[in-house]
Amino acid sequence: MTLTATLRRSPAVKRAVQAVTRGAGLATSRWRMTPDFLIVGGQRCGTTSMYLTLSQHPAVLKAVHHKGVHYFDTDYDHGMAWYRAHFPLERTAAAVERRIGVRPVTFESSPYYGFHPLAAERIDRDLPAVKVIVLLRDPVERAYSAHAHELARGFEDQDFETALALEDSRLAGEAERLVREPHYVSHAHQHQGYLQRGRYVDHLERLEKVFGRDRMHVVDSHRFFTDPKPVYDGVLEFIGLPNTGYPVFEQHNARPRSPMPAELRERLETHFEPYDERLVSWLGHPVSWRASVGRSEPLSR
Numbered sequence: 001m002t003l004t005a006t007l008r009r010s011p012a013v014k015r016a017v018q019a020v021t022r023g024a025g026l027a028t029s030r031w032r033m034t035p036d037f038l039i040v041g042g043q044r045c046g047t048t049s050m051y052l053t054l055s056q057h058p059a060v061l062k063a064v065h066h067k068g069v070h071y072f073d074t075d076y077d078h079g080m081a082w083y084r085a086h087f088p089l090e091r092t093a094a095a096v097e098r099r100i101g102v103r104p105v106t107f108e109s110s111p112y113y114g115f116h117p118l119a120a121e122r123i124d125r126d127l128p129a130v131k132v133i134v135l136l137r138d139p140v141e142r143a144y145s146a147h148a149h150e151l152a153r154g155f156e157d158q159d160f161e162t163a164l165a166l167e168d169s170r171l172a173g174e175a176e177r178l179v180r181e182p183h184y185v186s187h188a189h190q191h192q193g194y195l196q197r198g199r200y201v202d203h204l205e206r207l208e209k210v211f212g213r214d215r216m217h218v219v220d221s222h223r224f225f226t227d228p229k230p231v232y233d234g235v236l237e238f239i240g241l242p243n244t245g246y247p248v249f250e251q252h253n254a255r256p257r258s259p260m261p262a263e264l265r266e267r268l269e270t271h272f273e274p275y276d277e278r279l280v281s282w283l284g285h286p287v288s289w290r291a292s293v294g295r296s297e298p299l300s301r
Contacts, residue, residue, distance in 0.1 A: 026081060026082060026085040028085075028089065029081040029082075029084040029085045030081075030084075031089055031090055031091070032084045032085065032087045032088065032089055032090065033061065033084075033087045033088050033089070033090055033093055033106045034083075034084060034087065034106075034127060034130075035087065035105075035106055035107050035108060035127060035130055036105035036106060036107060036129075036130065036131065036239065037105065037107045037130060037131040037132065037133060037238075037239050038107060038108060038109070038110070038113065038123065038127075038130060038131075038132050038133070039051060039107065039108070039109035039110070039111065039132075039133045039134075039135070040110065040111065040113035040114040040119070040120075040123075040132045040133065040134055040207070041111045041112075041113065041114025041115065041134045041135065041203065042111055042114060042115075042134065042135060042136060042137075042142065042197060042198075042200065042203075043111040043112065043115075043142075043146055043149075043197060044111075044137075044142050044145040044146045044149055045111070045135040045136055045137045045142060045221045046135050046137065046219075046221035046224055046225065046251075047109050047111050047135055048067065048109070048252045049221075049224070049225070049249075049250065049251050049252045050109070050133070050135060050219065050221075050224065050235075051067050051107075051109040052250070052252055053228070053232065053247055053248075053249060053250075054107070054235065056247035056248065057236070057241060057244065057247065058096070058100050058102075058244055059096065059100060059102040059103070059104045059105065059241050059242075059244075060104065060105055060106070060107065060241070061087075061088045061092065061093060061096065061104050061105070061106045062106065062107065062108070063086050063087055063106070063107070063108040064086055064087060064088060065086055067108065067109045067110075068108060068109055068110035068111070068112075069083060069086045069108045069110060070110050070112065071083040071086075071110075072110070072113050072116070072118075072119040072122045072123050072126075073110065073112045073113055073116040073118075073119045073190075074112070074185050074190070076118075076122055076182070076183075077183050080126060083126075086108070087106050087108075088104075088106055093106075100244075102241065102242065102244075105239060105240075105241065112190055113132075114132075114134055114203050114207065115189075115193065115196075115197050115203060116178065116189075116190075117175045117178050117179050118178060118179060118182060120206065120207050120210040120211065121210060123210075124210050124211065130215070131211075131215045131216070131217065131238065131239060132207065132211055132215060132216055132217070133216075133217045133218075133219065133235065133238070134200075134203075134204065134207070134216065134217070134218050134219070135218075135219045135220075135221045135224070136200050136218060136219070136220055136221060136279075136287070137220070137221040137222060137289070138222070138288075138289035139198030139199070139200065139268075139272045139275070139276070139289075140198075140260075140265055140268040140269055140272060140289075141289075142197070142198050143164075143194040143195060143197075143198050143268065144160060144257060144260050145257070146194055146197065147160045147163055147194055148257045150191045150192065155187070155191040155192075156191065156192060160194075160260075160264075161264065163192065163194060164194055164195065166192075167192060167193065167194055167195055167196070170188040170192050171188050171189055171192065171193055171196060174186040174188055174189040175189060195268075195271065198272060198275070199272070199275045200275065200279050201275055201276075201278040201279040201282050202275070204216070204218070204279070204282055205282065217234070217235065217238040218283060219231055219234075219235065220287060220288050222288035222289065223288055225249075225251060228249040229246055232246065232247075232249075276289075276290050
């Protein structure tokens with residue numbers, strides 16, 4: 001491997017380059033775009049794949065540095081100029097518009113926004129016209145996938161069943177403290193909410209109170225992965241862009257896992273059943289995982 005390639009892969013070098021770039025972005029923040037839409041959830045529901053799919057559209061300009069900025073959840077104290085520093089320059093958008101005849105939009109994807117108790121109100125206050133996209137998947141698979149993800153990242157040190165048993169005690173009072181202390185960052189709330197983050201209807205009802213249904217778009221990730229074209233068309237219609245041709249649809253950010261024990265799966269399906277019933281009522285149509293219980297899924301995303 002060449003020295004250049006080694007440096008590119010070095011986390012320390014990558015962070016240093018990002019810091020320099022953000023500094024330059026901060027100096028020009030007043031001339032930068034702000035997001036037209038955000039992917040706000042859910043974690044391990046295909047948000048990376050949706051982000052990379054939408055980024056292929058010629059009129060979509062993604063965040064400059066990385067997929068998720070995390071401004072409205074963990075980094076809100078940095079201020080709006082810091083946030084704008086993460087996005088393309090308005091002159092870049094103008095150049096793209098001259099070339100393709102469509103006004104570009106920009107966005108980011110931070111799935112914790114949909115779960116953090118203060119993020120929605122912050123988003124609405126700072127970006128009053130922004131639209132939000134939420135991806136959902138089988139909450140049993142989501143929980144198992146999230147545990148594997150957090151374990152691999154070093155944010156979890158317990159096996160799955162133990163982590164589930166500890167969840168209530170780990171998260172007890174954390175949401176309330178986040179509201180009470182706006183600058184507080186909760187490791188447990190962000191990384192160890194395996195069951196709570198899968199109670200989708202609770203989060204959608206809370207988001208609806210802030211954004212209203214017309215600024216929300218919900219995607220069933222199983223349908224996105226198995227029949228992506230109509231899902232993609234629906235997202236483009238929601239964000240107001242023409243279909244200029246279908247992109248390459250791929251699954252990203254997968255982590256292999258061992259099969260979940262059947263007894264545990266059944267127990268978790270029972271846990272989520274009342275939430276899923278309320279979700280179906282909220283959506284007005286069935287969800288893929290309740291239409292075919294027991295269906296095997298691709299590797300976690």
